[in-house]
Amino acid sequence: MNNHRSRIFQARFLNQPTVFIGSNTAVRELLHDKYNCFRMGYKDFFHQIYGNSLLFSDGLEAEELRQSLHDLFQPASTSLNEHSVQIDRFAEEAVETMLSKDYILVYEHFKQVTTQLCLSLFLGLDHSLSVDLMKELCELSTVHWHGMISVPLSLSLPWLVSSGFSKALHAKEQLLKIIKKRLQTAEDGFPARIKTALQSEDAEQNLLLFISALVPKALSSLLTSFICCSHLWCHEPLIKNGELDVSLLECILLEVMRIWPPFIGGRRVAIMECTIGGFHIPKNYAVIYLAHAAHLDPEAFPQPESFLPARWKDCSDSDKEKLYCFGGGPRNCIGQHLVWTILKESLPGLVKDLL
Numbered sequence: 575m576n577n578h579r580s581r582i583f584q585a586r587f588l589n590q591p592t593v594f595i596g597s598n599t600a601v602r603e604l605l606h607d608k609y610n611c612f613r614m615g616y617k618d619f620f621h622q623i624y625g626n627s628l629l630f631s632d633g634l635e636a637e638e639l640r641q642s643l644h645d646l647f648q649p650a651s652t653s654l655n656e657h658s659v660q661i662d663r664f665a666e667e668a669v670e671t672m673l674s675k676d677y678i679l680v681y682e683h684f685k686q687v688t689t690q691l692c693l694s695l696f697l698g699l700d701h702s703l704s705v706d707l708m709k710e711l712c713e714l715s716t717v718h719w720h721g722m723i724s725v726p727l728s729l730s731l732p733w734l735v736s737s738g739f740s741k742a743l744h745a746k747e748q749l750l751k752i753i754k755k756r757l758q759t760a761e762d763g764f765p766a767r768i769k770t771a772l773q774s775e776d777a778e779q780n781l782l783l784f785i786s787a788l789v790p791k792a793l794s795s796l797l798t799s800f801i802c803c804s805h806l807w808c809h810e811p812l813i814k815n816g817e818l819d820v821s822l823l824e825c826i827l828l829e830v831m832r833i834w835p836p837f838i839g840g841r842r843v844a845i846m847e848c849t850i851g852g853f854h855i856p857k858n859y860a861v862i863y864l865a866h867a868a869h870l871d872p873e874a875f876p877q878p879e880s881f882l883p884a885r886w887k888d889c890s891d892s893d894k895e896k897l898y899c900f901g902g903g904p905r906n907c908i909g910q911h912l913v914w915t916i917l918k919e920s921l922p923g924l925v926k927d928l929l
C-alpha cells in the first residue's frame with residue numbers, strides 16, 4: 575500500500591490481475607455487493623480439495639444452503655446450547671495440560687485442542703471413547719490442509735499436481751468415508767441435525783469444511799493472540815470479586831480480532847465491470863480484501879496501531895461492522911456465534927488459572 579500510495583491498488587497475483595482493497599469503507603462496499611457484481615473466488619483454486627460446500631457456492635445454491643444451515647448456527651439453537659458441556663470440558667483440559675508442563679508451544683497446543691473440539695462438536699466424537707479414530711482424523715485433516723497450501727498455482731496444468739496435493743485428495747476421500755459413517759449412525763447432536771437440514775451429499779461436503787484444519791487454525795490463532803498479548807491488557811481488572819467482567823473481555827477480544835485477524839481476508843471475482851471505493855474493476859478481475867489493512871485504516875479507527883480495548887466500550891453494531899475478522903455482508907461467517915460462544919466459555923478458565 576505504501577508503494578502504491580493508496581489503500582486500493584492493482585497487482586498481478588496467482589497469475590491473475592487482482593485488485594487489493596485495504597480501505598475499510600471499500601471492503602464493506604465489496605462484501606455487501608449491492609449490485610451482485612461478484613462471485614466467491616475460492617472455487618478456482620480449492621474446489622477439488624474441499625468439494626461443494628457453502629464457501630464454494632454462489633447465487634441461489636449458496637442462498638439455499640445458508641438458509642438450511644442458518645438455524646444450526648444461531649445463538650439460541652439447541653444445537654449450540656448442547657455444545658456448552660463439550661466446550662467446558664475442552665477448556666478445562668486445555669488449562670490442565672498447560673499447567674502440567676514446564677513450557678508449551680501455545681499455538682500448537684491450542685490447535686490440537688481446538689481440532690479435537692471441532693471433531694467433538696461437528697461429528698459427535700468423544701475423544702476419550704475413540705482415541706484412535708480421533709488420532710486418525712487429526713492426521714488426515716493435517717494432510718488435507720497441506721494439500722490446500724500446496725495447490726499448484728496453475729490448475730490448467732494438471733501434470734504439475736504436487737504429491738502433497740494428491741495426498742490431500744486421498745485424505746479428503748478418507749475423511750469423507752468417516753463422515754459418511756458418522757452421519758449414517760448419528761441419532762443426536764450436530765450430525766443428526768445437519769442430516770435433517772441438508773441432503774446427504776451436502777451434509778457430507780459441509781461437514782468436511784467444518785472439521786477441516788481451517789477452523790481450528792483460526793480459533794487457535796485467536797486464542798494464541800489473546801494469551802500472547804496479555805501484557806497489554808492484564809493491568810485491567812478482568813476479574814472482579816471472583817467474577818469475570820464479560821463486557822471488558824468482549825472489548826479485549828474485539829481489539830485482538832482487529833489487530834490480529836486469523837485470515838488475511840478473502841477473495842472475490844468480478845462477474846461484471848464495476849466500481850469499488852471509486853476504483854474501476856473490469857469483468858473477471860479478482861479482488862482480495864485485506865482485513866488486517868482495513869482494520870488499521872485510520873479513517874475507521876483512530877490510533878489504529880495502538881491496542882485500545884476501550885475503543886469498543888459502548889460501541890454500536892455499526893462500529894462492529896468495521897471489523898472483517900468474520901468477513902461481512904450476506905456471505906459473512908456462519909460460525910461466528912459459535913466462535914464467540916467458544917471464546918467466552920473457554921477464556922474465563924484460562925484467564926483465572928493461567929494469568
Ligand code: HEM
Binds near residue numbers: 905910913
Ligand atoms: C475463529 C474462527 C473463524 C474465523 C476467523 C472465520 C472467518 C471467516 C471469514 C473471514 C469468512 C468470510 C470469507 C469471505 O468473505 O470470503 C468466513 C466464512 C465462513 N465461515 Fe468462518 N470463521 C471461523 C470459524 C468458523 C466456524 C466455527 C464455522 C462453522 C463450523 C465457519 C464456517 C464458515 C462458512 C461456512 C463460511 C462461508 C459462508 C458463505 O460463504 O456464505 N467458520 N469465515
